[in-house]
Amino acid sequence: MIDALDGRIIELFTAEPRVGVLEASRRLGVARGTVQARLDRMARTGVIRGFGPEIDPAALGYTVTAFVTLQLRQAGGHDPVAAGLAGIPEVIEAHTITSPGDMLCRVVARSNADLQRVIDLIVATEGVERAASVISLANQIPARTLPLVRAAGRES
Amino acid sequence: MIDALDGRIIELFTAEPRVGVLEASRRLGVARGTVQARLDRMARTGVIRGFGPEIDPAALGYTVTAFVTLQLRQAGGHDPVAAGLAGIPEVIEAHTITSPGDMLCRVVARSNADLQRVIDLIVATEGVERAASVISLANQIPARTLPLVRAAGRES
DNA sequence: GATCCGCTGTACAGGTTGCACAGTGATCCG
DNA sequence: CGGATCACTGTGCAACCTGTACAGCGGATC
Helix, strand or coil: CCCCCHHHHHHHHHHHCCHHHHHHHHHCCCHHHHHHHHHHHHHCCCEECCCCCCCCHHHCCCCEEEEEEECCCCCCCCCCHHHHHHHCCCEEEEEEEEEEEEEEEEEEECHHHHHHHHHHHHCCCCCCEEEEEEEEEEEEEECCCCCCCCCHHHCC | CHHHHHHHHHHHCCCCCCCHHHHHHHHCCCCCCHHHHHHHHHHHHHCCEEEECCHHHHHHHCEEEEEEEEEEEECCCCHHHHHHHCCCCCCEEEEECCCCEEEEEEEEEHHHHHHHHHHHHHHCCCCCEEEEEEEEEEEEEEEHHHHHHHHHHHCC
């Protein structure tokens, strides 16, 4: 999948996204073309999805994060519900999960009171029967992928 | 927090991260210095966390995603457990949540069998009493922040 | 032994960045 | 109302980086 050099490239660009390809090649001790080729390949194979800006919802005022488990009406399936949820900006992510007929959503809101409003929107979505929510008190391990990269880079 | 122009800047860089500041200023119809200043400000205030590469765990072979709810032993608190979990690469994210004494983790694995191994690691962590896991069958709404940006940009 | 593939080192033109400056309009405040 | 502050504009410049191409080299494959 990826090798140790790929891992080091990803690590470097994660730590300092502003470095260019040339500077990266200097730091890693390889030719510029190599770094470029590796980046191209990883982008092509999908390992690197992109270099878009990472937005912090908290800095935008959405300081409350919650996980909402949905119970769906059996008929109709998941997709229409997902489409409905996609219309709610505060629904940041949604998965269908193993518990039959259920979904798990990640939701943000400006306050606990605002969360109530968002949950009401979710429950009002066609096909949603019940919603159980759990509020995140602290993000003990912020989303990370570097350990995976290191693990994948070591073994191959 | 952010205004409409900030929103358009974020949107543009999300859609096409490779465009430079100059090209962005041309497309948005503003001066280059403005785009630069906005980006600097958003980076300074934390709205934009960074421009690091987004890694797709699935492309690295970690095709299984699961959400694991932990029940912790009362004594000891959350932090030591979080520290222990941080040592497991497959634990991608962890939150303490409202259910007293509990945590919610996002976990990836190479297969369902591999997931078992990861969960065993988690349960073996000092302070963890029980783990209940839910497997993600489909990512109906992939992690997104653009709707928030639009919402925040419109209103201010 | 021949071939393929990836890495290296080099070269070049064109574009971009970082920085600085002065001018302008809007907003705020005494 | 005058004055100050602030953000945006438009411009300029040197330095740097990117995209691309090419030839040489070593390892792996068959």
